Amino acid sequence: MLDRHPGLRDSVASLPEFIAWNDSFPLVEVDAESFRVARGDQLMDRDQMMVEWIRLFRPQLFEEGAENDR
Amino acid sequence: MTDSSEVRRPEIVIDGQVFYRVEGDLLLDADELDVYIEAQKALRAQREAARQLARTGVGTIGSGISPLGQPSSGLLGIMQDGRIVRWEPGTVLKYCVLRKTFPEREWYESVVENMRRATDDWSATCGVQFEHVETADDSDALRPPEVVFPVRHLDSGGQFIAAAFFPNDPENRRRVFIDPSYQTTSFDRVGVLRHELGHAIGFRHEHIRSGAPAVCPDESTEGTVDLTQYDPQSVMHYFCGGLGSRELAISEIDRVGAQKVYGPPLTGFNLLAA
Numbered sequence: 001m002l003d004r005h006p007g008l009r010d011s012v013a014s015l016p017e018f019i020a021w022n023d024s025f026p027l028v029e030v031d032a033e034s035f036r037v038a039r040g041d042q043l044m045d046r047d048q049m050m051v052e053w054i055r056l057f058r059p060q061l062f063e064e065g066a067e068n069d070r
Numbered sequence: 071m072t073d074s075s076e077v078r079r080p081e082i083v084i085d086g087q088v089f090y091r092v093e094g095d096l097l098l099d100a101d102e103l104d105v106y107i108e109a110q111k112a113l114r115a116q117r118e119a120a121r122q123l124a125r126t127g128v129g130t131i132g133s134g135i136s137p138l139g140q141p142s143s144g145l146l147g148i149m150q151d152g153r154i155v156r157w158e159p160g161t162v163l164k165y166c167v168l169r170k171t172f173p174e175r176e177w178y179e180s181v182v183e184n185m186r187r188a189t190d191d192w193s194a195t196c197g198v199q200f201e202h203v204e205t206a207d208d209s210d211a212l213r214p215p216e217v218v219f220p221v222r223h224l225d226s227g228g229q230f231i232a233a234a235f236f237p238n239d240p241e242n243r244r245r246v247f248i249d250p251s252y253q254t255t256s257f258d259r260v261g262v263l264r265h266e267l268g269h270a271i272g273f274r275h276e277h278i279r280s281g282a283p284a285v286c287p288d289e290s291t292e293g294t295v296d297l298t299q300y301d302p303q304s305v306m307h308y309f310c311g312g313l314g315s316r317e318l319a320i321s322e323i324d325r326v327g328a329q330k331v332y333g334p335p336l337t338g339f340n341l342l343a344a
């Protein structure tokens with residue numbers, strides 16, 4: 001999803017709102033990889049957290065990207 | 071059906087300022103809540119559009135995963151490219167329980183037995199097949215190649231009781247984790263595994279649907295499809311808002327939804343009209 005929207009990953013990663021939201025989820029280490037425990041019982045990597053945040057709070061970012069794709 | 075965005079959300083006053091709780095543990099002020107509600111409305115509109123698209127899409131995406139063409143009818147399925155994500159019919163979901171990851175032999179043994187019962191329950195519900203590859207249980211590898219997914223112990227510090235994956239997750243992320251809290255949980259331990267296996271065969275949380283109590287944790291519903299009406303007794307519903315159950319049993323409505331995706335159980339027999 002993020003790969004279809006060039007630049008989105010970097011721009012969201014630096015947003016304080018995203019960082020604060022992301023940091024509010026517990027962190028677990030699995031085989032030297034870090035995941036957030038989100039949705040109660042799912043382990044999500046940073047890209048998945050970013051997609052979830054955009055879908056919840058900035059869905060227009062994906063829509064704008066899609067328009068640029070066309 | 072009620073519109074969950076109109077449901078009053080729990081208020082918390084911090085230093086004189088009112089915040090509203092969403093996502094279980096996220097506090098938004100009034101302005102942020104407005105933005106959130108608008109986003110939720112947009113998501114629902116997208117979901118409806120995806121549902122329309124699903125009525126015409128057919129095909130497969132390989133890797134033993136098959137997006138089903140028709141929208142199927144209390145479960146919430148996953149949409150990918152306009153189709154429902156499921157395991158290809160006939161796929162045997164082989165698993166092992168990695169004995170060496172468990173600190174106590176009794177923990178391993180209880181998980182083996184509870185997995186057997188939970189997989190039997192799903193196989194008696196719809197056309198999914200599981201197989202415990204016992205010879206892989208003693209593997210030193212964390213991802214034995216002969217199984218679709220391993221079940222293993224992971225101490226998350228109580229962040230979850232157990233955690234699972236979805237059919238469209240990458241192969242190296244297909245695994246079920248069991249936290250030490252599983253051993254002492256007040257939830258039915260077979261039920262916890264029924265719930266996790268529900269994710270593994272493609273079902274999202276029931277309590278994120280419109281109609282669920284606002285106190286239940288929110289998730290983005292983008293990329294989901296309603297398989298049945300909202301079912302507060304679903305195996306995929308958390309124990310929240312006075313709904314859900316600690317048994318995490320597969321409800322009759324779950325059965326209807328699961329059979330729409332996977333068909334009837336393969337272990338029984340069918341009578342066909344002559």
Ligand SMILES: [Zn+2]
Pocket residue numbers: 040041265266269275
């Ligand atoms: Zn779950």
